[in-house]
Amino acid sequence: MGEPSPAPTLRLPFSVDAYDAAPIVTERLVLRPLSENDVADVYEYQRLDEVLRFIPWPRRTAQEGAEHTRKRAGMRTLAADSDAVFFACVLPGEPSLFGDGGDRVIGDVMLRLSDADNADVEIGWVFHPDFAGRGYATEASAAVLALAFEQLDAHRVHAQLDPVNTASAALCTRLGMRHEGTTRETFYDKGAWSDSAFYGILRSEFDAR
Numbered sequence: 215m216g217e218p219s220p221a222p223t224l225r226l227p228f229s230v231d232a233y234d235a236a237p238i239v240t241e242r243l244v245l246r247p248l249s250e251n252d253v254a255d256v257y258e259y260q261r262l263d264e265v266l267r268f269i270p271w272p273r274r275t276a277q278e279g280a281e282h283t284r285k286r287a288g289m290r291t292l293a294a295d296s297d298a299v300f301f302a303c304v305l306p307g308e309p310s311l312f313g314d315g316g317d318r319v320i321g322d323v324m325l326r327l328s329d330a331d332n333a334d335v336e337i338g339w340v341f342h343p344d345f346a347g348r349g350y351a352t353e354a355s356a357a358v359l360a361l362a363f364e365q366l367d368a369h370r371v372h373a374q375l376d377p378v379n380t381a382s383a384a385l386c387t388r389l390g391m392r393h394e395g396t397t398r399e400t401f402y403d404k405g406a407w408s409d410s411a412f413y414g415i416l417r418s419e420f421d422a423r
């Protein structure tokens with residue numbers, strides 16, 4: 215047996231409130247907590263078949279989509295397992311569909327408390343396909359991944375995805391996450407079973423990058 219490892223020290227509760235006034239600014243994006251005012255922008259990607267294909271969201275009407283976004287916008291604290299928070303990814307200069315003269319939300323990145331006792335956090339992402347292929351998802355997710363390790367003090371961050379979702383798998387790899395394994399027919403959604411591929415990155419690997 216080697217040296218004992220320090221016990222996990224996840225900083226809970228973790229609230230995203232502070233990021234309203236002080237959002238995360240990356241090279242091209244601004245990340246702040248998802249808001250009720252993002253309903254229209256989010257529905258632009260929430261309603262698309264190519265997005266729904268890999269996300270366990272049902273097809274929603276605009277009203278149902280608005281309720282869903284309002285619910286997610288109200289989730290602002292990580293305290294217990296399964297709690298989630300959502301960062302809206304805003305592209306400065308791209309007009310919001312909300313019509314308030316603000317900038318558009320082109321995607322969102324989630325952090326979910328997977329296992330507080332073991333400091334394990336799940337990351338997830340969804341972006342409008344009109345803005346794909348330019349590295350925006352990588353840029354936003356890298357910032358949220360850094361937050362998970364540096365602010366929340368995660369020991370491990372993982373993503374779970376359908377292995378046929380090659381865009382999401384490539385994003386994991388760009389973030390430095392490693393494929394840890396694939397479980398068979400573990401996920402039922404929209405009338406079909408899919409496998410689940412798990413990608414993860416440890417604190418030690420993040421620190422070594």
Ligand SMILES: CC(C)(COP(=O)(O)OP(=O)(O)OC[C@H]1O[C@@H](n2cnc3c(N)ncnc32)[C@H](O)[C@@H]1OP(=O)(O)O)[C@@H](O)C(=O)NCCC(=O)NCCS
Pocket residue numbers: 264265268269338339340341342345346347348349350351352353374375376379381382384385
């Ligand atoms: C998963 C998802 C976010 C990936 O989007 P993406 O556009 O492939 O990812 P990025 O925005 O990081 O763009 C990466 C691409 O831009 C290119 N790129 C250009 N500039 C770049 C930059 N500055 N940094 C990184 N990549 C850059 C990359 O080479 C890559 O190109 P490629 O696809 O030809 O290899 C998107 O497909 C999506 O939202 N899908 C639907 C929802 C979903 O599946 N969510 C995950 C469920 S598990």
